[in-house]
Amino acid sequence: MLQTLLTNPWFWLIAGMILMGLEILIPGVFLLWIGLGALISAMFVALLPDLAFAWHLMGFSITMLGACGLGFWLQRRGRAAQGDAPVMNREMDALLNREYIAATDFVAGRGRVRVGDTTYAAQGPDEVKAGDRVLAFARDGMQLRVRPLPTEDGAAAG
Template sequence: MTEMFSTLGTWNWLIFGFILMALELAAPGVFLFWFGLAALLVGLVSFAAHPSWQTQLLMFAVFAVAAVPIWRRLAASPSRASRSNPFLNRRAAALVGRVFTLEKPIIDGTGTVRIDDTIWRVAGPDAPAGSRVKVVRADGANLTVAAA
């Protein structure tokens, strides 16, 4: 076993790293990618310096363990898309405060309004079709309106 470790070299680490990253593509789970990256880093360090096999294994362990908090920090940070569009998965919430024209009158507290290419059900005080209403609350796909 010691003889196998003593033959560890740059190419072994690079090949091992690429194999781990390929396995990540075959069975995604995120952790094999970081082990593969750690192996590639050990291979790159082995190009510049020629550490002993014990040092190489220690570097692999340190890089693999250091990758965990880095990965957690990257995974926890909000994506650029969610910061640029805070209502991405809450379309109805983005309508609060906007004014629209009733498509069908509000009778007995229920009517409809066309917003872009969608017809939304609205609740509010009775009003004739064509009236301007302001969305005051969104609850799921139901909008509550008031006279604008």
């Protein structure tokens, strides 16, 4: 029964479409290429229906591995072509080298700074208190790294 099923081009066509459809539900780009291998196998089985069952399985294995290899090559090539192109969602970099007001006291090196009408997580020395002026000089993931700025009398805040 399995042999009859796997030597039917409709099986491979339907399996390929299901796998490619699953890619939408389970993103990862891997099922897309396995599905493409199944679609190519459907053509292989339709064009050469008299081949032995083992050859149909071998054909699927080769087309699946070839399609996966093609997919990985295309992804790597796409990343290399991107090079130094601007990356999306770099708004944290726009917050660097600016002065802000500490929204909370810093405890254990962590606190929050006010940026416009919101606050952002920040890392800095424990001497930073709510209301102190700080300079965002770097970022660590989604947190700003800050240092206190001198007050009007010349002393460091804190």
